[in-house]
Amino acid sequence: MYVLLPVALIFAAVALGVFVWAALSGQYDDLHTPALRILHEDEPAKADRRER
Amino acid sequence: MSIAESAVARPVAARFACAHCGLDVPPGLVDESAERQFCCHGCRTVYAVIHEHGLDRYYAFRAEAEAAPQPASPTGRSYTELDDPGFQARACWTTSDGLAATELYLEGVHCAACVWLVERLPSLVPGLVEVRLDLPRSRALVRWDARAVTLSAAARQLDALGYRAHPSRGLEAQALRRREDRRMLARIGLAGAAAANVMAIAFALYGGFFHGMEPEYASLFRWASLAVTVPAMIWGGGVFFRGAWSALRVRALHMDLPISVGLLAGFVHGAVNTVRGTGDVYFDSVTALIFLLLAGRYVQRRQQRVAADSAELLASLAPSAARLIEEEVREVPIEALLPGSRIEVRAGDTVPADGVISAGRSALDLSLLTGESRPTDAGPGDRVHAGTVNLSSRLEVMVERTGEDTRVGRLVKLVEEYGRRRAPIALLADRIAGHFVAAVLVLAALTFAIWVRVDVGRAVDHAVALLIVTCPCALALATPLALSAAIGQAARAGFLIKGADVLENLTRPGRMWLDKTGTLTEGRAALLEWWGDPGARMLAAAAEAHSSHPLAKALVAAVAPPSDVPVAIVETQGGGIEGTVAGRAVLLGSPAFVRARTGALPPEFERRARELPADGLTPVLVAVDGAVVGAAGFGDPLREDASAALARVRRRGWRVGILSGDDPVVVGSIGRRLGLGPEDCRGGVSPEGKLRVVEHESTGGSVVMVGDGVNDAAALAGATVGIAVHGGVEAALAAADVFIAHPGIARVADLLDGAGRAMRTVRRNLVLSLCYNAVSAALAMAGFINPVVAAVLMPLSSITVIAHSYRARSFARPEPPPCR
Secondary structure, three states: OOOHHHHHHHHHHHHHHHHHHHHHOOOOOOOOHHHHHOOOOOOOOOOOOOOO | OOHHHHHHHOOOOOOOEOOOOOOEOOHHHOOOOOOOOOOOHHHHHHHHHHHHOOOOHHHHHHHHHOOOOOOOOOOOOOOHHHHOHHHHHHHOEEOOOOOEEEEEEEEOOOOHHHHHHHHOHHHHOOOEEEEEEEHHHOEEEEEEOOOOOOHHHHHHHHHHOOOEEEEOOOHHHHHHHHHHHHHHHHHHHHHHHHHHHHHHHHHHHHHHHHHOOOHHHHHHHHHHHHHHHHHHHHHHOHHHHHHHHHHHHOOOOOOHHHHHHHHHHHHHHHHHHHHHOOOOOOHHHHHHHHHHHHHHHHHHHHHHHHHHHHHHHHHHHOOOEEEEEOOOEEEEEHHHOOOOOEEEEOOOOEOOOEEEEEEOOEEEEOHHHHOOOOOEEEOOOOEEOOOOEEOOOOEEEEEEEOHHHOHHHHHHHHHHHHHHOOOOOOOHHHHHHHHHHHHHHHHHHHHHHHHOOOOHHHHHHHHHHHHHHOOOHHHHHHHHHHHHHHHHHHHHOOEEEOOOHHHHHOOOOOEEEEOHHHHHEOOOOEEEEEEEOHHHHHHHHHHHOOOOOHHHHHHHHHHOOOOOOOEEEEEEOOOEEEEEEOOEEEEEEOHHHHHHHHOOOOHHHHHHHHHHHHOOOEEEEEEEOOEEEEEEEEEOOEOOOHHHHHHHHHHOOOEEEEEOOOOHHHHHHHHHHOOOOHHHEEOOOOHHHHHHHHHOOOOOOOEEEEEOOHHHHHHHHHOOEEEEOOOOOHHHHHHOOEEEOOOOOHHHHHHHHHHHHHHHHHHHHHHHHHHHHHHHHHHHHHOOOOHHHHHHHHHHHHHHHHHHHHHOOOOOOOOOOOOO
16 A cells, blocks of 8 residues: 555656646647648548549 | 530529639629639639649638638738848747748638648748648748748748738737646646545545544545645645735735635645544545636636737737838838838828828728728828728828827727726626625634534534535636636627626626617618609619729619610719710719709709708719709618617617717718617717727716727727627727627627526526535534535535536527528
C-alpha cells in the first residue's frame, strides 16, 4: 500500500503533466479547423475526375 | 455546346447559376454561348485563378460544406504596405528556422472549402512555406521565406482568390488572452485530475468508515489526499480566492466570496484533522467543487473572448494602406502618414485619413459615417473624413489627422471604451450571492452556538460541514450553464450573442432605439407612389431600362418594361433623361429638370412635386410628347414585418423609437406609418449624437440599440444591449452584443421572447439549487452531514442544474426562409 498509492499518484501526475503541456503549448486553441483540415489532406491520384 | 442544344436543354426562362458562387446570374449577364456563367466580374476572376492552378476541387469541397453562397470581390490592390519595414517590425516575427511569420485577418473565409483553398496557397506562391487558417477567428498564420518572396505577393494571391487580407491588429492583447485561456484549461485539467484521484482515495476511506480500517492506513489515505488537494487548492482554487479578495476590497459582493468561504473551511478543517490523525476530511468535495466551478467559469469566459476578438476585427478592417505623393506615388501603411502629407485617393478607394481636398472633384459616399445614402459632391477646400468612399474620380488630399485622431478613429475608440466599461449592472446571481453569504455565515454561527453546548469539537465539525455543503456550487453554475446553453441554442437559431449578461438585460424592458435605413427599411430605393397615366409609366420605365441610376433601376424593377421597344435617349447627370421611346418623345426627371424643358407644370403635378418630399419621398415627373402626365414618388420601403414586429416588442413593455442619420422628414414619415409619436422619431442624428441619445436615456430598464451601419457602431456599443441586424457591416457586428443572422425585423421580437424563456430557466435553476442548499443546511445543523453524505449531495445538486440547463429550449430553430 505504501508503494502502490504513490505509484498510482505518479502515473496520474505524468498524465496531468502531458495535458498541461499540451494546453499551454496551444494544442487546444482551435478545436474547429483541424477537424475540417483532415477531410482534405490526401490529394487524390492525378486523374482527378472533375464534374463538369 | 451549341446554342441550339442549350435552347433545348434549358427552358427559355431558365436561371443560370454562377460557376463560382452559385447565385443566380442577372439576366443581362447571361452569355448563352459561354460554357460557364458568372454573376459578376469578381467571380469570373476568382474562378479563372482557381481553375488555372488546378484547384477545382474547391468546388467539390464547398458543395459538401453547404455554406451560404457569396459572390467574390477581388480588389486587385497591390498590398505593398505589408512589405513596409515599419509594419514588418511591428507585426511580423522570425521563427526559429529563419522564416518570417505574421498573422493576417482574412475577410470572406466561411467554410471547410475555404480552409482547403487558403492552405493551398504555398503551391501557388513559391517561397511561401505555410498558411494555417483558424476558421472561427478568420485568422491565418502565414510563414514565408523573406529572401524568396514578399508578404504582399501572398496577399495579392489571396485577394485574387477573393479573400481580402488585413494585417491583424491587437496581436499583443490577443496573445495575452490566449495565454490566459491556455492557463485556465491547464487549471481545469489539474483540478479534474486532483478531483478524480482524491475521489478514488476517498472511496477507500468510505470503506473504512462503514467497515472499519486500521488507523495507520486511514492516516496514509488522509495524507495522500491532502497532498493531491494542495496543488488543486493553490493553482485551481486561487482563481476564486483572488476574485473574492478583489471583490472585498471594492466592497462589492461576488459569487466568489461564498465559494472561497466554503473551500477554505473544508480545506483547513481537513488539513487540521489530517495532522491530528482523526476526524472527517472533505477533500473529495473540495476538489470536485474546484473542478466543477472552474469548468463553469471556462464556459463563461469563452463567450466573453469572442466579444473581445470582434473588437480587434473592427480595427483590422480599417483601411491599412494609403497612397503617398512624393516624387512619385507609393503605397505606405497608414501609420506612416503624418499631418501635412499629401495623398492620392483613387476612385473606389476608401479615404485613409481626415484632411482637405487640394485637387480634384468627386462624389463621396458618406454612408459609413452619417447613414446618408445619397453621394455628396466635394471639391478643393472641402473637408474629407477617413472611412468615406471616393466614388467617381481621383482626389488629392492634404492630411490633417490620422489614425486614432480621425473621426472614424474616435468612433472606434468610443466603441472600445464602451465595450470595456459599460455601466455595471448587478446581475441576478451576484445579487443573490450577497444575501447568500450572509445567510450561510449566520447559519454557521448558529450551528456552532447550538452545538457548542454539547461539545466544542462537534460544534466545529458541524459548522464546517455546513459551510462545505452549502458551498454554492450549483448556485454558481446555475446562471452560467443555463445562459451558455441558451446562447448555444440561440446561435443555431441565428442569433449570435456575445455576452452572458445580454439575455438578462433583454428581459428588463426599457427603451429600444432602431436605426432606420437598412434596419426598419430595406435600404434601397423603390417606386412607392404613382399618379397619372399607367401607359406613361411603361414608357418611362422603357426609357430608363439601360440607366444605372438607382431610381431608374427601382422604376424598372417595379414596372418590368418590354425589352423590344426601340429606345433612343440622352441622360443628363443629376437631372433626368429625355429621348424617344417607341416613337414618342419621353422626358423624365426631377421637377426642376422637367420644368426647365416643358415650362410651368400643370397645377396638379406642381402640388404633387411639393407634397412628395414632405412625405420623405423623392419626386420624379414624367412628360410624354411635351405634356406632364405622371408623377412618381421613390423612397426606401419599410420592411414588411416591421409594424407587426414593433407591436410585439411594445407588448413586452418596451418603448420603441427611431434614431437615424437620415433627413428628419423621412424619419417622421416612417415613424407615422409605424404608429410612433413625433418625440420617438429622431432624424439627422450624427454617430456621436446617437451615442449621446443612447447614453442619456433615462427610462428605468435596459437601453437597446438596433442598427446595421458603422454610424450605429458607437451607439451599439454604448447601449445596454446593441443588436446588429442581418446585412449589417462588419464594424456594426463587432460593436454589437447580438448579431441576427436571419433577415427580418421580427427576429428582434423573437430574440426578446427567447431571452425571456432563458431567464425563466435561470430562475428555476437558482430556486432548485437554493432548495438543495436549504436541505443540506438543515441536515448540517442537525448534525447529519458527514463526508459521505456531502459527497452524494453536492454532485447531485450540480447534476440537477446541468440537466435542467441543457434540457430547456429557449430558442427554437426558426422556419427556413422561403426559397427565392
